[in-house]
Amino acid sequence: MDGGQDADLWSRLLGLEPPWSVERIELHVREEKVDVYLVHVDGALWPCPECGKKLPAYDHKDARVWRHLDTMAFQTWVHARPPRVECPDHGVRQAGVSWAESNSRFTKFFERFAIDVARETDTKGAGKILKLSWDGVWGVQERAVARGLRAKPPVALRFMGVDEKAVGHGHQYATIVYNLEKGTVEWVGQDRKKETLDGFFRSLSAEQKAAIEAVGLDRWGPFIASIQEHVPGAEGKLVFDPFHIVGHMNEAVNDVRKREHRQLSEEGRSPLGGTRFWGLYGRENLPEKHREGFAALQTAHLKTGRACAIKEALRDFWAPDSKRTGTAYWQWWHFWATPSRLTPVIRGARMMKGHRTGVLNYFEHRITNAVAEGLNSKIATIQKMAYGFRNKDHFRTAVLFRCGGLQLHPVTHPIPG
Numbered sequence: 337m338d339g340g341q342d343a344d345l346w347s348r349l350l351g352l353e354p355p356w357s358v359e360r361i362e363l364h365v366r367e368e369k370v371d372v373y374l375v376h377v378d379g380a381l382w383p384c385p386e387c388g389k390k391l392p393a394y395d396h397k398d399a400r401v402w403r404h405l406d407t408m409a410f411q412t413w414v415h416a417r418p419p420r421v422e423c424p425d426h427g428v429r430q431a432g433v434s435w436a437e438s439n440s441r442f443t444k445f446f447e448r449f450a451i452d453v454a455r456e457t458d459t460k461g462a463g464k465i466l467k468l469s470w471d472g473v474w475g476v477q478e479r480a481v482a483r484g485l486r487a488k489p490p491v492a493l494r495f496m497g498v499d500e501k502a503v504g505h506g507h508q509y510a511t512i513v514y515n516l517e518k519g520t521v522e523w524v525g526q527d528r529k530k531e532t533l534d535g536f537f538r539s540l541s542a543e544q545k546a547a548i549e550a551v552g553l554d555r556w557g558p559f560i561a562s563i564q565e566h567v568p569g570a571e572g573k574l575v576f577d578p579f580h581i582v583g584h585m586n587e588a589v590n591d592v593r594k595r596e597h598r599q600l601s602e603e604g605r606s607p608l609g610g611t612r613f614w615g616l617y618g619r620e621n622l623p624e625k626h627r628e629g630f631a632a633l634q635t636a637h638l639k640t641g642r643a644c645a646i647k648e649a650l651r652d653f654w655a656p657d658s659k660r661t662g663t664a665y666w667q668w669w670h671f672w673a674t675p676s677r678l679t680p681v682i683r684g685a686r687m688m689k690g691h692r693t694g695v696l697n698y699f700e701h702r703i704t705n706a707v708a709e710g711l712n713s714k715i716a717t718i719q720k721m722a723y724g725f726r727n728k729d730h731f732r733t734a735v736l737f738r739c740g741g742l743q744l745h746p747v748t749h750p751i752p753g
């Protein structure tokens with residue numbers, strides 16, 4: 337095929353503009369491949385890839401080739417020899433072309449499609465669909481994240497969440513900063529130390545830090561120190577996540593159960609063998625088949641039953657709509673939990689008391705990191721995939737690609753009509 341209508345069609349499909357045009361198209365039926373060759377007219381001015389300054393051609397190097405969207409399931413390749421320009425500021429560089437970004441072996445149209453595919457599946461699956469290697473698909477994601485971060489407006493975080501996540505094998509962790517208002521991941525840092533979170537705050541201006549109204553935390557520990565150091569008025573802004581506190585209390589219930597089970601088993605009369613999991617359900621989520629056992633447990637005057645009841649009562653603590661009622665409930669709950677003689681429960685209650693302000697601050701801001709629940713399931717999927725990642729930076733890229741709320745697509749030229 338050459339020239340005429342086909343060339344015109346292809347020029348439009350590629351969004352080509354002068355000085356470029358389609359020279360010829362080669363169809364290789366047996367290889368299921370289409371090659372599209374582009375040429376440019378002489379004497380044109382070309383953009384420096386760095387600054388966009390229009391410059392005359394300096395010389396021509398080897399031909400380049402870009403993967404384009406398939407044509408009727410035929411892999412389609414675009415061939416061209418963009419000239420090099422000599423920019424006074426950036427030296428001799430290959431001129432930018434409209435159909436591809438300067439560091440990509442794909443056209444922008446292909447890149448957009450590959451991003452969409454990669455977002456719907458994992459890297460391996462995307463590779464199969466796109467007929468690309470793992471590295472090829474990975475490169476698409478890395479460029480997409482870099483592009484998204486470049487285009488991202490300055491951070492405006494009002495309600496921030498912080499959490500840690502295990503990454504891959506062997507006790508490696510990442511720190512994740514959420515934008516609770518938008519339900520996106522704002523930042524990912526390697527490790528889970530105070531210094532890790534310090535790194536995030538150092539990337540913010542004083543105004544940006546002051547604009548933070550509340551910080552939801554999943555655990556007490558080094559993050560608190562970092563927030564106190566960087567966020568003005570942190571004391572009134574720290575909010576300990578209700579779900580995480582209940583999680584702590586679930587562990588306490590399980591500890592009580594294990595001890596009691598051991599003791600009663602020695603006496604040959606433990607009804608607690610199968611309770612490992614269902615004692616940890618919230619009462620409204622308890623599966624039907626466990627209902628009876630749960631009720632029996634409550635009336636059997638077992639320590640485990642009492643621990644469950646205390647934990648369940650704690651869950652109601654966050655329901656009141658005023659801080660005053662919440663505080664009163666909190667005091668009542670402590671009067672019950674602290675003398676319970678259930679060591680793990682008492683330990684949990686004391687730990688909460690030590691972080692009283694952060695627990696009660698919930699009533700001021702009403703944020704929970706559960707806003708990020710959809711994100712958490714996405715991140716859990718990435719954590720599973722992360723076993724195949726070669727480094728921690730891959731985890732960051734994957735999280736920002738899927739959860740960063742970034743504008744990932746390259747800007748394609750509209751197809752001229």
Ligand SMILES: [Zn+2]
Nearest residue numbers: 384387423426
């Ligand atoms: Zn330049």
